[in-house]
Amino acid sequence: MPEKPRSDRITDLSRLKAFTNPLRIQLYRLLYAAGSATASQLAEQVDQAPSLVSYHLRKLAEQGFVTEASGRSDDGRQRWWQVASEEGWGFRESELTGTPEGAAAVDAVTKGLLESRDAQYRGYLGQSAAWGKEWTDAAFTSEWMLDLTAAELAEMEEELQAVSRRWRERGRAARTAGDTTGREHVTVHLYGFPFRP
Template identity: 75%
Template sequence: MPSQRKTERITDLSRLKAFTNPLRMRLYRLLYATGTATASQLAEQVGEAPSLVSYHLRKLAEHGFVTETSGQSTDGRERWWRVATEEGWGFRDSDFADTPEGTAAVGAVTRGLVDTRVAQYRAYLDQTAAWGTAWTDAAFSSEWMLELSPDELAELGEELDALARRWRERGKAAKAAGDMVDREHVSVHLYGFPFRS
């Protein structure tokens, strides 16, 4: 049965501000994708010093986004990290709109997320030949122009969230059953926002 857990909603400004640092955002995304890693492993992937990565992992841990995990260290000195919750986190602009500092933090985090997602998609576009036709034919990009009310847009977002969760659970079940043949991490980016022409 699919998980009914909800994404954690961040309402504390100091927690949200933890993600105004682009390196922390990258580290969190890498841990979310890989499951567990050491600071040294993550440092190799982001091209930074392990000591700097350790510092930022500790800051993410202070805010409850990542946690140490046990049982993987072979010598007792390595610290292994994982995200604190598989469900991830989110926030609403309106929870921070009452102060200039809150508005600035929302803007910084949102732009950082968009920049990270665009960079990830551009990297895929640069590497399409390496993926082969099965993956490139399956990959998609689309834009829909709809006429909706705020309530309808919210409902659409909830439906898309439920659909993505169903597919995530399917992948997790396959992994648990040992079915990892031809499976890769897949990133799906969806945005729904109003605009005027």
Template identity: 60%
Template sequence: MSDQDSTPADTYRITDLDALKVFTHPLRIRLYRALFTARSATASHLADQVDEAVSLVSYHLRKMAAHGFITEDPGHGTDGRERWWKVSTDRGWSFRSADFADRPEGAAVLATVTRQLLATRAERYEHFLDQQQAWGREWTDASFSSEFMPLLTAAELQEMADEITALMQRWADRGRAAEDAGDTAGREHVAVQMYGFPFRP
């Protein structure tokens, strides 16, 4: 999920305000992330991960499906009694501020979704910090948190965002290819969170 426009062409870009409103609810962000990671899951599986009732999870999954973020996955299950879901694209979704900021309601929804994303990202990192000793030295040594403060123009910031996105997509594709090949030994899901914004000292 990305809240800027430096994304691959097959990323689902949100341009409809009602679709963006889907992610004003923090549980939907958590469910989308859980489904993205699992690649395919039922409401029951996801309910266990987010510690919510299956009926509530099913409701939110249907809301996401109504706007094309997820779709049914008929390739799983044997008895047809429970729906399997998957994300609509392996590249996730993105939105561009310029598509919504020119309308008062759009700007408000944009701010809400961006803050929800920020809160859930911070929650994930805090959880890692609380549990990092359980990961072992190899993973704690490899993890990182960095901040840089270059002096850039807006065009240079956009260029940097494009380069970082291309780099991260290459690594994401590499992980997906390994998973498809059954080469998951020693691999874990990794969250990489980056922000780039102007500030004045």
């Protein structure tokens, strides 16, 4: 059985700290969706100076999250960027929170990701009518309350990762084959965490 692709798992605190800046999270997401882009193109989307965006892209590159996109520059003056891994990145909180500095970095990155996801979903809600009935009927938000052990929650996360990978590959294969009609970027946010009422 072939090994399943894995995300870039961050185990070094200095790498995680690259994402304590919310703009870097936003730039990484935009670059992931675009496939490749220049600092100037990204700067227009985040309403920042190209020099500032270029600085943050270099910082992400230093930590191995983005890389220059080869063969994209027409005249050598524009630097094209792409994400380094199509599988994205992730981390285990327990591997990085052994110190106050680690706990603070995990807290900042986790909250930054949550704020970014929230802003993305609120953006959709604010313009959902413009997407039309087909897309608004297909879009969903779900919440389930389950009784699980920590091991069962971890197993469920693995299953959800496998489902997500399968659908991502299906979309990529369709785009590669030229099947782009009606195809849009779709984001899915699922959270699984314990709580006590």
